[in-house]
Amino acid sequence: MDVLKKRILYFFVFLGVFSAAFSLGAEMEVPEEEAQIFLDEFNKLLTALQTGNFGFEIFMHNTEIALAMFIPGFGIGWGIFSAFSTGFAFAALATTAPFLAQIPPLALIFATPFGIMELAAYSIAMSRSFLLILGLFKKMPIRQQIKPLLIEIGIVVGLLLAGGIIEAYMIETFSESNGPLRIN
Template structure:
């Protein structure tokens, strides 16, 4: 069962992710080389990726977030890197620069991705606590719940990837 502590931990990681991402997006000052590299990668991805590709990319980021302890560090690195990439994109696109970077997190796919990452990072914390305390029975008892959480993360990222691709295609059609 989900406890109130588990729900609070989820929202704590949602807030932490948003702060790290937003802080990185606002304070990062990518060099011209970094901007060119990120934009080149971004343009290549947009031309070749689909909703399933976005899902696969995001899933490869999210699943390591379940690793006890390391998952939190990986999740925060992901938040920082995403904010840095946003900063680079904003440096080349006046429309993006006018947006509050946190607005991206409030898109349908942004909410699903942050929700998935928050589930994984909060579980990483709980697993790390149990490993440190050598509470192997708790981990064994939580196997079903952990499996459900992994399934929820995968489902959120699948739907999020499809929605993100649809929004990209829609935006491209409006230009």
């Protein structure tokens, strides 16, 4: 199998891993009291993000998460933890907002442009983490891995920048038509 086909295969493997971890987190039972604490913190974070350039703040938050996913080995665990945590956040939201329980959790990722962009970015980063580990085990010179790594970091940053702008636009548009975004 040539290098490009392997790269695409690993991308889709980690797309599945991220989706599975997210789904597992979304299936967790969250007690009402714990869900309310989470929502209070979530709303504080959302308010803090909205005080500046909202799209840029979303981009920076997601980029901090994604860049750690490039770390060889650690990035895979970090990506799984991030996916599970995001799924758990959905479960907490669904506990206090029952209408969300009617929405399949993966639909939030696969049905929004920014969700697809973030999923692609995280899958690229996690799969590169895996490829870096493979390269270390195969004793590949690090120079051979630098160019693809830098290209993929650029792609991830671009995806997350566009995704952050789109997500902020959609949240702000929703907020304008439905009042301030608060989830209770």
